Amino acid sequence: xxxxxxxxxxxxxxxxxxxxxxxxxxxxxxxxxxxxxxxxxxxxxxxxxxxxxxxxxxxxxxxxxxxxxxxxxxxxxxxxxxxxxxxxxxxxxxxxxxxxxxxxxxxxxxxxxxxxxxxxxxxxxxxxxxxxxxxxxxxxxxxxxxxxxxxxxxxxxxxxxxxxxxxxxxxxxxxxxxxxxxxxxxxxxxxxxxxxxxxxxxxxxxxx
Numbered sequence: 001x002x003x004x005x006x007x008x009x010x011x012x013x014x015x016x017x018x019x020x021x022x023x024x025x026x027x028x029x030x031x032x033x034x035x036x037x038x039x040x041x042x043x044x045x046x047x048x049x050x051x052x053x054x055x056x057x058x059x060x061x062x063x064x065x066x067x068x069x070x071x072x073x074x075x076x077x078x079x080x081x082x083x084x085x086x087x088x089x090x091x092x093x094x095x096x097x098x099x100x101x102x103x104x105x106x107x108x109x110x111x112x113x114x115x116x117x118x119x120x121x122x123x124x125x126x127x128x129x130x131x132x133x134x135x136x137x138x139x140x141x142x143x144x145x146x147x148x149x150x151x152x153x154x155x156x157x158x159x160x161x162x163x164x165x166x167x168x169x170x171x172x173x174x175x176x177x178x179x180x181x182x183x184x185x186x187x188x189x190x191x192x193x194x195x196x197x198x199x200x201x202x203x204x205x206x207x208x
Contacts, residue, residue, distance in 0.1 A: 114142025
């Protein structure tokens with residue numbers, strides 16, 4: 001089973017076109033193009049009835065104390081947690097890929113579509129929690145929203161796009177489901193999986 005994209009090399013740096021935020025020399029960060037990368041897949045195992053695609057960043061700081069604050073740094077000692085950038089389930093087996101920009105081609109303040117779409121059923125990503133309570137950005141963020149790690153984080157962040165081949169046609173998830181919810185629902189139904197990864201940072205002094 002293979003998962004591939006022409007957007008960036010496996011293990012390489014993700015271009016800012018596919019990011020939520022990009023470096024700004026005056027304000028540290030500004031909004032970027034936020035296109036979803038295009039992906040193709042092949043070699044699905046026998047018995048596959050649906051697919052799921054999840055993108056997560058395991059390097060997100062667990063505490064907001066020093067995030068994006070002048071004169072502060074987010075150090076390597078800070079515990080890290082998963083941040084979900086894309087949660088898509090019930091992808092039809094007849095689909096052989098997702099086109100670049102099909103589910104995201106810009107930043108949508110206050111959220112964007114989740115639920116059924118031609119590519120499957122989109123859950124909400126972690127920007128939903130990150131912007132909760134923000135009067136300008138708060139809302140439910142469905143589909144893909146790309147990298148925007150803290151501009152003062154000493155770590156380079158890693159983004160893992162994982163495709164799962166499942167033995168069920170639907171996971172039967174309800175409204176506004178999250179990455180952890182989808183992963184829990186897939187337990188016992190995964191026939192195979194494939195991964196493509198990239199890195200991204202907004203801090204010129206960051207380290208892998």
